[in-house]
Amino acid sequence: MTKWPLVALLGCVAAVVVTVLLTVPFPVLPGAHPHVDVLRDFTPAQLAREDAFHSAVRPPAYASLLVGLLVAGVLGLTGLGARLVGALPGHWTVKAVLGTTLVLVVGRVVTLPFDVQAERVLRRYGLSTQDWAGWTDDLLRGLGIQAVMSALVVVVVLALARRATATWWAWGALAAAALTVLGSFVYPVVVEPAFNRFTSLPAGQLRTDLLALADKDDVPVQDVLVADASRRTTALNAYVSGFGSTRRIVVYDTLLRTSSPREVELVVAHELGHAKRQDVLHGTVMGAFGAAAGICGLFLLLSWSPLLRRVGASSAGDPRVVPLVLFLAAATPLLVAPLANLVSRHVEARADLHALELTGDVDTALASEKRLSVVNLSDLDPNPLVYAFFFTHPTGPERIALAREWERLHR
Numbered sequence: 583m584t585k586w587p588l589v590a591l592l593g594c595v596a597a598v599v600v601t602v603l604l605t606v607p608f609p610v611l612p613g614a615h616p617h618v619d620v621l622r623d624f625t626p627a628q629l630a631r632e633d634a635f636h637s638a639v640r641p642p643a644y645a646s647l648l649v650g651l652l653v654a655g656v657l658g659l660t661g662l663g664a665r666l667v668g669a670l671p672g673h674w675t676v677k678a679v680l681g682t683t684l685v686l687v688v689g690r691v692v693t694l695p696f697d698v699q700a701e702r703v704l705r706r707y708g709l710s711t712q713d714w715a716g717w718t719d720d721l722l723r724g725l726g727i728q729a730v731m732s733a734l735v736v737v738v739v740l741a742l743a744r745r746a747t748a749t750w751w752a753w754g755a756l757a758a759a760a761l762t763v764l765g766s767f768v769y770p771v772v773v774e775p776a777f778n779r780f781t782s783l784p785a786g787q788l789r790t791d792l793l794a795l796a797d798k799d800d801v802p803v804q805d806v807l808v809a810d811a812s813r814r815t816t817a818l819n820a821y822v823s824g825f826g827s828t829r830r831i832v833v834y835d836t837l838l839r840t841s842s843p844r845e846v847e848l849v850v851a852h853e854l855g856h857a858k859r860q861d862v863l864h865g866t867v868m869g870a871f872g873a874a875a876g877i878c879g880l881f882l883l884l885s886w887s888p889l890l891r892r893v894g895a896s897s898a899g900d901p902r903v904v905p906l907v908l909f910l911a912a913a914t915p916l917l918v919a920p921l922a923n924l925v926s927r928h929v930e931a932r933a934d935l936h937a938l939e940l941t942g943d944v945d946t947a948l949a950s951e952k953r954l955s956v957v958n959l960s961d962l963d964p965n966p967l968v969y970a971f972f973f974t975h976p977t978g979p980e981r982i983a984l985a986r987e988w989e990r991l992h993r
Contacts, residue, residue, distance in 0.1 A: 584885060587751040587878045594755070594875035598868050602925055605864040610931040614991060616983035620962050623952050623982055628962075635959045639703040640968075646696035650689050651916070654909040657685055663905025664894035677901040678740055682733040685908050690725055697721075707959060712814040720814065723776055732911075735761065736904055739877070743884070744899035751881035755874035762873045766866040770824040780807040783833065788843050792831055792850055799940055801857045805830045812836050817958050820846070822853040829857065840957070845950045848937055855936025861929050868925075876914060880907065919971045926974040934981055935988055944989045951981050 620629065657663030667681035701717055704710035712720070738757050742750035774780075783789045783806040796803040803822070811817070811834040818841065820833040831850055838846065856862060883889060884898035895902040915922075938947060955962060955978030962979055969977075976984070 584882055587881045587885075590751065590755060591875050591878035591882070594871045594878065597871040598875070601864060601868050601871070605859075605861075606925050606928050607932045608928060610928055611935060611984065611988060611991070614984070614987045616980070616987040618977075618979045618983045620979045623948075623979065624955070624962055628956055632956075632959045632962055635703070635707045636961055638706075639700055642696040642699035642703070646693040646700065647916075649696065650693045651909075651912060653689055653692050654685070654905070654912045657688070657905040658909030659893065659906065661892065661894040664902035667904050668894070668902050674740065674744075674899075674901045675737055678737050678904055679733045681901055681904040682736050682908065683729045685905050686725065686729050686732065689912075690721070709816055709959060710814065711812060711816060716814060720777060727773060727776065731765075732908065736907060739880070739907070740899050740901060740903075743897070747897070747899070750898070751878050754877040754881070758873035758877045759870035762870040763866055766862065766869075767825060770830075774823065778809040778811065778813075780809055780832065782806065783808050783838075788838075788846065791843065791847060792833075795847055795851060795940065796831065796854055799851075799854045799858055801829075801854050803829055803831055803857075807832045808835050808838065809833070810835055812839070818849075818954055820849045820853055822850075822857045825863070841950070841953075842946075844943060844946045845953075848941055848943060848946050848950055851937035851940045852933045854940065855933035856929070858936060859929075859932065861933070872918075876911075880910065883910070916971070923970065923972070923974050927976050930975045931981070931984060934976075934984060938985060938988050944985055947985045948982055951978055951985070954978070 657666070663681075663685060666684060667677055670677045670680045670684075672680070701710060701712075710717075735758070738761075739750075739754050742753045742757070746753060783792075789806050792806050793803065801822075804824075807830050809832050811819070816836055818834060818837040820831065820837055823830055823832050831853065833846065833850065837849065841849075881898070884903060889906075890897070890900075890903070893903065893906050895906070934947075938944060941947075954960070960978050961968070961973075962977060964973060964977065975981075
């Protein structure tokens with residue numbers, strides 16, 4: 583009964599590995615030996631300020647993460663969550679939806695004090711511009727979207743488990759992969775507008791230059807949008823969002839207000855590098871295989887009778903497994919984070935090199951990276967464990983060193 587789900591699990595993991603090997607650069611710049619020297623580009627005062635910031639913001643952030651996982655584990659592994667879901671009224675679908683929402687709300691409530699403290703630190707250091715009403719609105723919107731998406735996945739999984747007790751892993755894997763792909767297409771047009779307002783960048787030299795940059799790079803772009811990020815942050819950023827007819831360059835209004843046109847072009851050139859290399863598509867493929875692998879692994883776990891008895895559920899289709907499923911969904915990303923972040927950092931470094939190749943502007947790249955690191959209070963010399971588990975991008979000094987090395991090799 584468990585042979586084919588195990589084979590499928592291993593096959594999906596192998597597919598992720600193959601996709602990584604085919605699409606991710608190892609090494610990023612062959613023949614390069616970049617030398618990272620933090621003190622060459624950043625003053626002791628800048629290092630002290632970012633260190634003080636991270637010393638203040640990380641304790642509540644880590645506490646929120648750990649307490650959230652602990653509560654999810656208690657609800658998912660002790661049977662307490664199963665009893666709460668079992669006591670809910672209605673059809674099994676109602677229990678599943680209400681149970682999912684209840685577990686997520688409990689997790690958010692217990693971590694709320696730590697999240698509030700982290701937000702206070704962000705405000706103290708000038709990185710957050712939100713008032714508490716706006717912060718609460720974002721929190722509730724995020725929780726609502728998470729609850730709807732999670733409940734949808736849970737109901738689909740339970741429905742399959744109830745109708746096809748021996749083969750639901752196969753149907754569930756296909757559904758998970760399909761939902762992952764659908765989510766990548768839907769996110770730019772449904773989720774992003776829930777948190778930001780977007781307006782077209784007015785006609786002018788910068789808009790013309792950005793569209794010309796995309797045209798030079800052979801990356802079709804439908805529009806250049808400005809996101810009102812200043813409502814919540816002072817961070818500087820831009821990105822290319824969407825696929826095909828939905829693809830657009832999105833620039834933070836904070837970047838437009840504080841950066842030169844050359845700096846904006848360089849940041850956009852980095853994002854065009856992602857679009858040029860189809861990084862979002864490749865990430866979606868990896869995510870689809872990863873989601874399918876997760877369903878196969880879930881089937882194997884829920885086929886283990888001692889685990890079901892421990893959590894107080896009768897079968898994989900029993901809504902009382904909901905807290906366990908949500909705990910696994912919360913814990914798994916943390917377990918795979920070091921490998922996922924390693925891949926992400928290589929992809930981001932390649933996009934940095936693409937920006938240099940597209941613009942040839944090393945001086946602006948160096949100046950811009952220094953300024954972005956200082957303004958965003960980036961961690962310039964992170965602890966190796968922090969770097970492995972939480973850094974999806976190279977550090978500022980690493981990016982600067984890579985730019986200098988690219989210049990040396992192309993001199």
